[in-house]
Amino acid sequence: MDRSAGNSTLDDAAWVDDVLLAGPSTDVCFRLPEPVDRGTLRRLVGEAQARLAEGGLRPGGAAALRLPPSLAYVVNLLATWRSGAQAILLDHRLTDHEVERALERLTPQVVVAPVRSGPGAxxxxxxxxxxxxxxSDRPAGSSHAVIQLSSGSTGPSKVIGRSAASLVAEVRRYTRIDGVALPGERIILLPSMVHVLGLVGGLLYGLHARITLVAPDRLSGDAVLAAVAADDSPATVLGVPFHIGLLASTRSAGPLPQLRRMTTGGELVPAAVVAAFTDRFGVPLGNMYGMTEVGVIGTDLYGRHRPAIAPAPGIEVRESATGELWVSCPESPYVGLSDPDRWSDGWLHTRDAGTVDPDTGLVAVRGRLDSQVSVGGMKVDLTEVEATLAGLPGVGAAVVVYDAGITAYVQPDGPLSEEVLEKLIAERLAGYKRPRTLHLLDRLPRTITGKLVRSTEALRAAAP
Known part of the structure; x- marks a missing residue:
């Protein structure tokens, strides 16, 4: 049976051994910082599988995992899949109320959560x-191998399901992307493994490609660079834009010949940040564009096309008549949601505005589709306004929305007054593009994955 051809189901759990756990027992797959080899990992997964069965998990059922990043999370995730069951991934940072609502809707047979944790700061x-x-004693509500909740940066979270075949296809897609870590190398893994970049681009791809996954001792720039320097093998740092700031905060860094690149997902990184990173470390800052629904959509791992990306192998991207980017997706990824504005006829509607170059196929992501507004008959792209504000001196981050007028929410990076900010904006933006209202916030609201929240209601609530 060709398990890479789309035949994997909940009842056919051998894909875990075939695709993820295969390889010599002595191969080191994790450094946490103690090494964990494949033989040890297979044993731990088998033991967890027995505990899950004793707890009530059955083939065709579901286990909700509410665990922080840990070996326990990895082991229970693989054991759930190996049991022929569905894994419901609940970010450990969710509130009890949010978790209870998810459990009421998804009704897993078992919930796996910490009973004791070591120092976690x-x-x-x-x-x-x-x-x-x-x-509960109910079977899983769908045949998906994994259930994830969207980050909810522009509205309520969506319940998203992906099949085992979809996960396997994405893992194999990574092997065909130029610039990803190669067998025998290391990935310094910073993003959460509950969400798609850390889950597939880090954990699953690393296991499949026999790449050592390394967790720094602490979430700090110095600790990340120490993890890179701890071994002679080449290393890729995988993270989100927040982690670039961590590296930039380091006071000094000697030569790091092991560092091959840093790859980020999530929000587009401002050009000034890219230049500062590449000048300091002398390696590319690569970019990935993806969504929970389908995983990686496109990449620019060498920084050659910024801000455009090249579609990942096997992924088609289409520009609709309204300027929305559509991505090939054979089946609807949404659980309990039938909305043709999100998915129809094999195409995921990303809600992102963008263009596809007819000659090169490169995709330029322009921001949210609803970022185009009309002011006095003039078209304004809120993405342009937001990028301009984010690049101003003294500005740490900015979100621009349309709320009875262009409204900007700004998080200063040091002393900054509204008067100074308005003067800087006036020097760079035409009058019709300037925010009608400015709000200075000590901290902009973010999702649990670190993305800036663009919900007008949430931003209003956060403003003084």
């Missing part, structure tokens, strides 16, 4: 002892 991987609690 600023730790990338936490030492966790997990407990298993029976929750």
């Amino acid at each position: 600023l730790k990338v991987f936490v030492d966790v002892t997990e407990g298993i609690t029976a929750h």
